Amino acid sequence: MATATLAATRPIAGGRRSDIRSIVFAGILWACLATACIFLFFVLAVIVDKGIDRFDANLVSKPPSTIRPATAGVEPAIYGTLWVIGMTALIALPLGLAAAIYLEEYANPRRWYNRLIELNVQNLAAVPAIIYGILTLAFVVRGPISIGAVALAGAIALALLILPVIIITTREALRAVPAEIRAGSLALGATRWQTTWKQVLPSAVPGIATGSILALSRAIGEAAPLILVGATTFITFLPNGPMSRYTVLPVQIYNLVPQDRDAFRHLAYAAILLLIIILLAMNALAIWLRNRYQRRW
Amino acid sequence: MSRVPVERAFVTTPQPEQGSRERIQDAPGMHIDVARSSAAPTFAAESIMTLQDLSVYYGDFLAVHDVDLHVGDREITALIGPSGCGKSTVLRCLNRMNDLIVGARVEGSVTYHGVDIYGPDVDVIEVRRRIGMVFQKPNPFPKSIYDNIAYGPKVTGMKVARMAETVEHALRSAALWDEVKDKLKQNAYGLSGGQQQRLCIARAIATQPDVILMDEPCSSLDPIATAKIEDLMHSLADEFTIIIVTHNMQQAARVSQRTAFFTAEADEKGNRVGKLIEVDETRKIFSNPAKKATEDYISGRFG
């Protein structure tokens, strides 16, 4: 009885000291989170603040100009981005989908070559973007294919860059379709391809679309590989085809950096604002797709 | 729902092991026709599938070994036994669904209409069209009821003059037509569990197989849905050969004409390997089994 009373008056192990430490710890975690949030808001605030003045019609309808920076725009870069990303999607999406289907539906994981392919894809997903630029420079811009510093070369560089990401996210979308569906289809006498095409893919489309949009939005923001393959520094004409010389928004922004005058800084920030808005819109679209159409099995 | 009792002309029982004769003879109330149990197996023309020396390996692990079994045409054959003794494994071999498991390997033969379906030139897709399967948990496609049924005929390239009639016929055969005829375009996931399973049966029927494999089809259903499906099986047996794996001995006794009893035995290394102990007419298995192991299982002494 005496011990019971004693226990009741003493706090449970740790006491006040551990209370304070817990609170401090939780506080530290909150602070970490807050730091990340504050940084993000800082970045967005700076962009909006410095970019909003030049966020006007001229931005999207005029070429860049050293003579009249106050009314210059980035129209060529916008066209270039559209051309390059369009071609990137055309190249990377079918290839990535085909590779993912093979790895997920056809490949026997015990075979060494299939394991090698898997490891390879995982590694490629983490290779620095600039290496893809070097690769494309060596084989496509120069080397055996030698098409020069044209938009198609840029599209190939970006397609190779996002291909592993598309493969990985598409595989996850395919994996989410339950095995019973495949078993039911195969047991009826459908072939592997019929099962994939008529049952698995239709159910996996939302996940595939989300992953693809996110991968493309990453490609839109890339500059390093395109610098390597010769996205030009300063063009005033509008890129008009796969074999045209070109620039894209991120590279255009990069080229505005050395220009020290205020007007160029503001132009650069306006271009950045435009780029961010495009990216946020794409991300929002991807997330909306995921929430709206994702099937809960 | 008439069933004409037909004298099945063949009996197959594995040869009794050494020393077992005395044990069974000694058991009280057991009467064994010794001559019959040691007779060589004889086959009748009605045998539609034959398993011979069938052994299944998953990698190096032997799951079930040396199964000899005849499946009679338009009979219901039940595979019973405790968990882990290879019944489902054997069932999956009959339409080569076991091929889908990585590392699965089969020795011996499975003969269907005289053709070894594991033969080198066999088209496994056609095998699966002819030998349908219903799974333990109903697995309808996330499509409409109509599309679920029409899927099989479409992908197997069957020439159907009017798909709607095929769909209706399949649903009628599965005793589901009246319940869904007004909502064929609705998603199959809206049906109850029992209805979904009958939908899966109708789906399997639509490809015009002659054998239907059922892997514990009622184990996830309530008793009323189970009863409906058991009734359905009796009517299906007029047209189709049915092989059903079941944990429920009473179900096996109710629906099947022949029953095969499997169990798992420890081998030299202590691994449990599945084995076919006895196969015979159902009423004989349940009243007068030849093997003690069967008798123990039936009477509830284990498993």
Next chain:
Amino acid sequence: MARATVAAGSPGSGQGNQSTIAAQLTAHRRRVGERIIETVLFGSAALSVLVTVGIVVSLLAPLGTFFSHVNPFHFLFGTEWTAAFGNKASWDDKKWGVLPLVVATFITTALALLVACPVGLGTAMFLSEYSSPRLRRVLKPMLEVLAGVPTVVYGFIALTAVTPLLKPVFGITGLYNMLAPGIVMGFMIVPTIASLSEDAMSAVPSALRQGSYALGANRMKTTLRVVFPAALSGIMAAVVLGISRAVGETMIMAVAVGNLAQLTFDPRQPAQTMTAFIAQIASGDAPVGSPVYYSLFAVGALLFVITLVMNLTSIRLVRKFRQAY
């Protein structure tokens, strides 16, 4: 129940003709289509191997020429790098010691980790152990946005917004330095570290947590003493992946660090990372076949090797923690 009328010998007509059935079971002309499809799909997957081979070849081939002019030992351990200067056609008037670039990469990566590890791990712990589902729904997209900002934008911000802020605090003299870009890059890789670490911590079975709580430990103790050690290999994988991203990052470095290849350990000084050097040469007018052109590939090869080692380590660590649970 009458069987639907079908032609004799066709499927479903009962026993039918044994040899007809045998013929049907072996006829498979149309499976050729399946084979073709599978081959095409395999080709697409095997393309990825081709890409890796291409990367290796594109980096290795010029190395032969490069190392025929430059001593590899001098390359790896020399302390002066003047590749971008002097006569464009000459090998001998330049210094080819890559250490300034490597040290700059190391310093910026270290600065980035100084920011990313605490912030990233703290965020991961918060998301995994402390936050409510509603909060997570807000926070995770925020992390995705942080990861989605183009790196050239981060570089710009580092140069024009962060450096001015840090100037008075740290006594930075010029416009270019390693401190501001390092810190900004740290925030850039926070989502990488946070999401992979959070995956690892969420994968720890709740039974372990319950056990800890049942013994009377509070949330802090459970998180630090139970969850964190259990998820350790996944967290290490996250950090290694973060390092790999930091080492390979180009645009922030190219914009804000300056392009002065000098060997310095002072983050307030300008410098040049490996990646920034590659970007500088590529956007300049180096003629094909000139010495500096070859040096681009040499530095690229070094970069690839470093990140390859990191990536393989990270992949192996991820496999370890995925296997454990």
